[in-house]
Amino acid sequence: MDPLTSTSSLAELYHENSKQRRHDRSFGWRVAAVANSPAFRRLTRNPGKRYDGSPVIRLPRPDPLDTRLDRAITERRSVRRFSAEPLTLPQVASMLLLSAGMPAGPGGPNRTTLRAAPSAGGLHATETYLVARAVDGLAPGVYHYRADDHLLELLHEDPTAPERLARASSYPEILDTAAATLVFTAVFGRTTLKYGERAYRFVVLEIGHVAQNALLVAVALGCGAVPIGGFVDDEVHTLLDLDGVDEAAFYLLPVGRPTSRWETPEWQKGQDAVAAVMEHLWSNGPAGPQPTT
Ligand SMILES: Cc1cc2nc3c(=O)[nH]c(=O)nc-3n(C[C@H](O)[C@H](O)[C@H](O)COP(=O)(O)O)c2cc1C
Numbered sequence: 001m002d003p004l005t006s007t008s009s010l011a012e013l014y015h016e017n018s019k020q021r022r023h024d025r026s027f028g029w030r031v032a033a034v035a036n037s038p039a040f041r042r043l044t045r046n047p048g049k050r051y052d053g054s055p056v057i058r059l060p061r062p063d064p065l066d067t068r069l070d071r072a073i074t075e076r077r078s079v080r081r082f083s084a085e086p087l088t089l090p091q092v093a094s095m096l097l098l099s100a101g102m103p104a105g106p107g108g109p110n111r112t113t114l115r116a117a118p119s120a121g122g123l124h125a126t127e128t129y130l131v132a133r134a135v136d137g138l139a140p141g142v143y144h145y146r147a148d149d150h151l152l153e154l155l156h157e158d159p160t161a162p163e164r165l166a167r168a169s170s171y172p173e174i175l176d177t178a179a180a181t182l183v184f185t186a187v188f189g190r191t192t193l194k195y196g197e198r199a200y201r202f203v204v205l206e207i208g209h210v211a212q213n214a215l216l217v218a219v220a221l222g223c224g225a226v227p228i229g230g231f232v233d234d235e236v237h238t239l240l241d242l243d244g245v246d247e248a249a250f251y252l253l254p255v256g257r258p259t260s261r262w263e264t265p266e267w268q269k270g271q272d273a274v275a276a277v278m279e280h281l282w283s284n285g286p287a288g289p290q291p292t293t
Helices: 010-017 026-035 038-043 069-075 089-097 161-168 188-220 233-240 271-284
Strands: 056-058 126-132 141-146 151-157 180-187 247-256
Touching: 010 188, 026 038, 026 188, 069 188, 089 126, 089 180, 089 188, 126 161, 126 188, 161 180, 161 233, 180 188, 180 233, 188 247, 233 247
Parallel strands: none
Antiparallel strands: 056 151, 126 141, 126 180, 141 151, 180 247
16 A cells, blocks of 8 residues: 555554544453453463573673663763773663563562563563673673563574674664664564554554663663664564564664764765655656646
8 A cells, every 4th residue: 555645554544443432342341351361360470481491691680870860861862873892791781671671570479560661451562682792791692681580591692693683774884883782572462462453552652661761771871872663674583583473573772882983874975866866756756747837
């Protein structure tokens, strides 16, 4: 469907079909029925993937941050160039614990989630991966963060992984200098079971909450990061060994120590050519040359 020629884009169709409406009781019934089901409560008590059998790296409980929240918010800017300095394991541990983790420790049987970020129904569809390039104490490769035990599971030790992720993104020049990149995915089924079509809205919102926490913690640690939505989805899925259907990537978050050294990014070097194409498209439009009046 071409959003330029169609009166209803896929986004509009989705939005209409996932609206909650006052006189439609089916959504409320579904939510209540699922939420009250003992089987559902048992199933969702401890959301989060486990890669049993993978080598495990236990992360330190980080020291409290001493940057004020208002300062971290004020100083947060997207950082797209990083110095060669590696990240330390406590820095990575802070970013993970305070974005996707359980800073107050795992909950008891009746307090099931206690994560740093809110989640619709406490179902926590977000999973967090770390692609490490230069982190003290971590071999370069792909890791999965397990929130309930605050540890990393090593999925593949692979010095080429950071470069493959960079090539899968639309901004290899940004990821190439990052010490590590967080990848946030959603496991849709955890949320669709209860919320049906509306779940897609929820999982995207939730990843935003987690990512914003990570961005602010990066500032507080004297690091920098940028949230990246531009990447070739299935290349990222291949790297993380995901099917892209039940679980899919939404955000890349390269992080490192900021540098003031500025190089013209690749996309900016081609701006003259891009401007010429835009001008051509604009004046001709999808249906060919427009009459001039
Ligand atoms: C959903 C979303 C997707 C983004 N994707 C990209 C991206 O693909 N590449 C990039 O360089 N920046 C990306 N950004 C960062 C924005 O460009 C940046 O936040 C914006 O320019 C404002 O600058 P600031 O973050 O420094 O305030 C994205 C931000 C958001 C919220």
